[in-house]
Amino acid sequence: MALLKHLLLSFTIIIISFVACYSTLQDEDPPSSIYVHDHSSFFDDGGAFKNLIKQSTEVLSLDMLDKLDNNNRHSSPKVVNVNDYGAKGNGHTDDTEAFKKAWEDVCSSGDAILAVPEENSYMLKPIRFTGPCKPNIEVQFSGTLEASDDPSDYSEDSRHWLVFDNIQKLFISGGGTINGNGNIWWQNSCKRNKKSPCKDAPTALTFYSCDDLIVKDLTIENGQQIHVSFQDSVNVKVSGLNVTAPEDSPNTDGIHITNTQNIQISNSVIGTGDDCISIVHGSKNVEATDITCGPGHGISIGSLGAGKSKENVSGILVNGAKIFGTKNGVRIKTWQGGSGSASNIQFQNIQMDNVTNPIIINQNYCDKKKKPCKRGKSAVHIKNVLYQNITGTSASDIAVKFDCSEKFPCKEITLQDIDLQCEGGDDAEALCNNVELSYLGHVRPRCISEKKKTYAITSLWKDYLWYI
Numbered sequence: 001m002a003l004l005k006h007l008l009l010s011f012t013i014i015i016i017s018f019v020a021c022y023s024t025l026q027d028e029d030p031p032s033s034i035y036v037h038d039h040s041s042f043f044d045d046g047g048a049f050k051n052l053i054k055q056s057t058e059v060l061s062l063d064m065l066d067k068l069d070n071n072n073r074h075s076s077p078k079v080v081n082v083n084d085y086g087a088k089g090n091g092h093t094d095d096t097e098a099f100k101k102a103w104e105d106v107c108s109s110g111d112a113i114l115a116v117p118e119e120n121s122y123m124l125k126p127i128r129f130t131g132p133c134k135p136n137i138e139v140q141f142s143g144t145l146e147a148s149d150d151p152s153d154y155s156e157d158s159r160h161w162l163v164f165d166n167i168q169k170l171f172i173s174g175g176g177t178i179n180g181n182g183n184i185w186w187q188n189s190c191k192r193n194k195k196s197p198c199k200d201a202p203t204a205l206t207f208y209s210c211d212d213l214i215v216k217d218l219t220i221e222n223g224q225q226i227h228v229s230f231q232d233s234v235n236v237k238v239s240g241l242n243v244t245a246p247e248d249s250p251n252t253d254g255i256h257i258t259n260t261q262n263i264q265i266s267n268s269v270i271g272t273g274d275d276c277i278s279i280v281h282g283s284k285n286v287e288a289t290d291i292t293c294g295p296g297h298g299i300s301i302g303s304l305g306a307g308k309s310k311e312n313v314s315g316i317l318v319n320g321a322k323i324f325g326t327k328n329g330v331r332i333k334t335w336q337g338g339s340g341s342a343s344n345i346q347f348q349n350i351q352m353d354n355v356t357n358p359i360i361i362n363q364n365y366c367d368k369k370k371k372p373c374k375r376g377k378s379a380v381h382i383k384n385v386l387y388q389n390i391t392g393t394s395a396s397d398i399a400v401k402f403d404c405s406e407k408f409p410c411k412e413i414t415l416q417d418i419d420l421q422c423e424g425g426d427d428a429e430a431l432c433n434n435v436e437l438s439y440l441g442h443v444r445p446r447c448i449s450e451k452k453k454t455y456a457i458t459s460l461w462k463d464y465l466w467y468i
């Protein structure tokens with residue numbers, strides 16, 4: 001009897017090792033995808049990494065900006081109406097010069113409002129609203145701004161239409177519409193017309209070097225390329241934006257954040273042909289709350305590390321989002337060969353609705369259409385990422401995809417309370433490649449290769465029991 005038990009035990013061990021090898025072999029030769037193997041992955045069931053995310057992503061205090069709000073002004077400001085400088089507002093006369101003169105007046109006066117009245121439509125060529133200005137500058141865009149759609153008007157600077165440059169304590173609101181009239185640029189884009197060369201197109205609205213900035217209640221539509229860009233700025237509060245462009249308009253990111261620190265975006269509706277929000281190098285302490293996103297490519301960190309660059313992003317919190325019909329939900333993408341890091345990132349309380357890649361990290365990103373990207377010797381490190389309370393449906397079978405680098409695996413990634421299934425109601429899968437992962441609470445789907453092994457073991461074990 002003891003001998004039989006011993007035999008049984010050895011047989012079991014042999015079977016289990018066979019199964020483990022078998023599933024590893026299987027993983028090494030996946031049928032159609034490069035993602036399916038995770039020998040270097042590490043699974044932990046205790047949420048070990050969650051607390052490693054630094055406090056900074058949890059609270060971002062921009063209260064000091066509230067005093068910029070016009071409701072809190074004490075003196076009565078000077079109002080400079082663009083019409084007083086000769087703007088016609090009929091939608092086709094070039095009003096650029098009138099806007100420039102009105103701006104000079106506002107900027108040099110201080111305690112002043114640039115007013116763009118409602119019900120008028122102003123056609124503008126590229127224009128730079130430049131500082132530094134006297135304190136307390138406000139802009140009220142209540143009417144409509146229409147971009148000139150003649151690309152030759154952009155010959156001096158083909159990358160910008162409206163720019164606010166080097167203005168401190170600026171408050172912009174008004175409920176108006178900013179229309180980039182991007183159609184001509186979309187048609188000429190190399191993404192649409194393969195014969196066209198890849199050229200820059202203007203960003204509709206750029207904030208460059210603006211510290212202590214509030215932007216609220218504006219519609220920005222049909223951007224030539226990026227709709228709104230925040231660059232090299234500190235302390236920015238954005239709310240009530242409505243950003244729209246057709247789903248097939250190329251590279252029309254909604255809100256793009258570069259090298260900007262302490263920025264909060266809330267209560268905004270974004271649907272374009274590219275990322276709803278994209279957060280790239282040098283950005284730190286970025287908070288996005290109550291975002292409605294779709295169509296488009298979702299909320300994206302990166303790409304980082306293109307052209308072997310060293311790039312960092314840290315302290316990102318996306319809290320409260322409804323993402324529907326997009327290519328990606330929440331994404332981190334980095335190029336091989338770059339360096340730097342993406343760290344302390346939280347995505348939480350997100351509802352996905354028919355999103356193709358709801359949760360995705362791609363550390364092997366490559367956007368070169370012609371030749372494939374070479375394997376890089378280095379990588380942008382990705383660590384401390386928490387996905388929490390993310391539910392809904394995936395348009396593809398793969399709801400969770402971690403495609404991390406073999407040499408620099410994604411570290412300290414936590415999935416907590418995740419419930420994603422296929423749009424039709426079937427179970428979705430997770431593909432995990434070189435990721436150090438921890439599960440907390442109810443998580444579905446879990447990584448596929450781990451699941452496969454478990455299945456293999458239990459089903460063979462059943463057969464074996466059946467024989468004895």
Ligand SMILES: *[C@@H]1O[C@H](CO)[C@@H](O)[C@H](O)[C@H]1NC(C)=O
Pocket residue numbers: 219221242243244269
């Ligand atoms: C956003 O703007 C678009 C186009 O201007 C408009 O159709 C839509 O109703 C707006 N949505 C919201 C929520 O304001």
Ligand SMILES: *[C@@H]1O[C@H](CO)[C@@H](O)[C@H](O)[C@H]1NC(C)=O
Pocket residue numbers: 282310311312340341
């Ligand atoms: C990235 O972060 C590292 C470590 O925090 C720092 O040493 C490096 O200077 C940063 N690089 C850039 C380009 O911000």
Ligand SMILES: *[C@@H]1O[C@H](CO)[C@@H](O)[C@H](O)[C@H]1NC(C)=O
Pocket residue numbers: 320321348349350351389391
């Ligand atoms: C989870 O997120 C949803 C939004 O998708 C929110 O309505 C719900 O309150 C969140 N649940 C918890 C426990 O925070």
Ligand SMILES: *[C@@H]1O[C@H](CO)[C@@H](O)[C@H](O)[C@H]1NC(C)=O
Pocket residue numbers: 325354356395423
């Ligand atoms: C889900 O998305 C897919 C592709 O993105 C689309 O073909 C399909 O019609 C969508 N389903 C629903 C129910 O919206």
